[in-house]
Amino acid sequence: MTTKFLLDESRIPTHWYNLQADLPEPLPPVLNPATHEPVTPADLEPLFPASLIEQEVTTEREVPIPEPVRDVYRQWRPAPLYRAHALEKALGTPAKIYYKYEGVSPAGSHKPNSAIPQAFFNREAGIRRLTTETGAGQWGTSLAYAGALMDMDVQVFQVRVSYDQKPYRRAVMETYGARCIASPSNETEFGRSVLADNPDHTGSLGIAISEAVELAAQDPGTKYALGSVLNHVLLHQTVIGQETMEQMAMAGDSPDVIVGCTGGGSNFAGFAFPFIGQSLRGGESPRVVAVEPSSCPTLTRGQYAYDYGDTAKMTPLTRMHTLGSGFTPPGFHAGGLRYHGMAPLVSHAKQLGLFEAVAYPQKACFEAGILFARNEGIVPAPEANHAVRGAIDEAIRCREEGRAETILFNLCGHGHFDMAAYTSYFAGELSDHEYSDGELAMALSGLPSV
Numbered sequence: 001m002t003t004k005f006l007l008d009e010s011r012i013p014t015h016w017y018n019l020q021a022d023l024p025e026p027l028p029p030v031l032n033p034a035t036h037e038p039v040t041p042a043d044l045e046p047l048f049p050a051s052l053i054e055q056e057v058t059t060e061r062e063v064p065i066p067e068p069v070r071d072v073y074r075q076w077r078p079a080p081l082y083r084a085h086a087l088e089k090a091l092g093t094p095a096k097i098y099y100k101y102e103g104v105s106p107a108g109s110h111k112p113n114s115a116i117p118q119a120f121f122n123r124e125a126g127i128r129r130l131t132t133e134t135g136a137g138q139w140g141t142s143l144a145y146a147g148a149l150m151d152m153d154v155q156v157f158q159v160r161v162s163y164d165q166k167p168y169r170r171a172v173m174e175t176y177g178a179r180c181i182a183s184p185s186n187e188t189e190f191g192r193s194v195l196a197d198n199p200d201h202t203g204s205l206g207i208a209i210s211e212a213v214e215l216a217a218q219d220p221g222t223k224y225a226l227g228s229v230l231n232h233v234l235l236h237q238t239v240i241g242q243e244t245m246e247q248m249a250m251a252g253d254s255p256d257v258i259v260g261c262t263g264g265g266s267n268f269a270g271f272a273f274p275f276i277g278q279s280l281r282g283g284e285s286p287r288v289v290a291v292e293p294s295s296c297p298t299l300t301r302g303q304y305a306y307d308y309g310d311t312a313k314m315t316p317l318t319r320m321h322t323l324g325s326g327f328t329p330p331g332f333h334a335g336g337l338r339y340h341g342m343a344p345l346v347s348h349a350k351q352l353g354l355f356e357a358v359a360y361p362q363k364a365c366f367e368a369g370i371l372f373a374r375n376e377g378i379v380p381a382p383e384a385n386h387a388v389r390g391a392i393d394e395a396i397r398c399r400e401e402g403r404a405e406t407i408l409f410n411l412c413g414h415g416h417f418d419m420a421a422y423t424s425y426f427a428g429e430l431s432d433h434e435y436s437d438g439e440l441a442m443a444l445s446g447l448p449s450v
């Protein structure tokens, strides 16, 4: 009985995989917010180095991973694939459950898979300072770690509600040498304007992005790094799915259903896209399920439309599933799943019918995460609990239907800095929030007309 499927360091992928090469229809263009014409690389140069812009627009199937990036990946990659024997037993399901565990990275999640190459390519372009946003704190921690390795200054705007809930996340960022600021802040024009309207604003990823972009746009020596959503971020995360495919082959199994959680879409894409690509090329074609929170239901209740990526409307317009760039989700604890939009590539794949999406309220997700912890030992991040819930529900369906399917999910991070959320759950203090159609329509009424 094997529990862990481990690959040697030499099996760290040599390329990132680009789903765009296999899509039956190309991604809709990204538009300049002023002219509504397709953006040019020059439009993006104030924010990103040329190498990352090239990765953003390429349709090549494989993008080589530089050796210095693979060398850093060796610290925790290849990440283990586990067979969840104990959870299967607890559920009494005939299904087999496997999970890829990304919590073994120094930051505790999948986020360093992109933080390391983003810092690397910026450093190669002579950039010494990066600004960014963070919701859960996982991305800020990851970029802070990357900044320490690449000798760069990192400034992180952390969404206020998460800054207050997770003081130890900030301490880790500071240990790596980064500066962490609660957003909205007084350090940017946009932050000051938000605080003038509402001094107690709990923040949102859209606002934190606006603040980080504003600083980068003002200084040629500073660039901006985003932890999800963009094509190049999704690309970097595909090391997850590529390793998993090899590990499933080691296990002598192949998945019938694949489950991942979606905030901006990067861990889901990194995990699922290599499988979706295989199926588009005529190979095996498992069902793929994205799980999101009912309190930020981008894929299941958002509109597929052109929208801004940030609240100040500074970013280019992308076609994506959106709740409106002014949407402020409630301060629930899965801080990493609170983005108003979805990665354009994930949205496009959804429109093409390449995967399904479901939404769950947070209490059902904590319940699943606790059952998982009590059987598998790992305490998942609240974001990851959404994938755990999705996988458990598939296993329960298999039990009810008497089917021995193979279920595979991505456990994208551990929850060691999220214990206040678990404590609130145990104290009965968490509530589930569903938006009415009217509330969602109001947030969407500000969509730009394109």
Ligand SMILES: Cc1ncc(COP(=O)(O)O)c(C=O)c1O
Residues within 6 Å of the ligand: 109, 110, 135, 136, 137, 138, 139, 227, 228, 229, 261, 262, 263, 264, 265, 266, 267, 268, 335, 336, 337, 381, 383, 384, 412, 413, 414
């Ligand atoms: C552990 C974890 N999972 C998931 C997410 C959601 O991001 P994405 O959808 O880009 O993977 C976050 C974001 O902060 C996170 O910290």
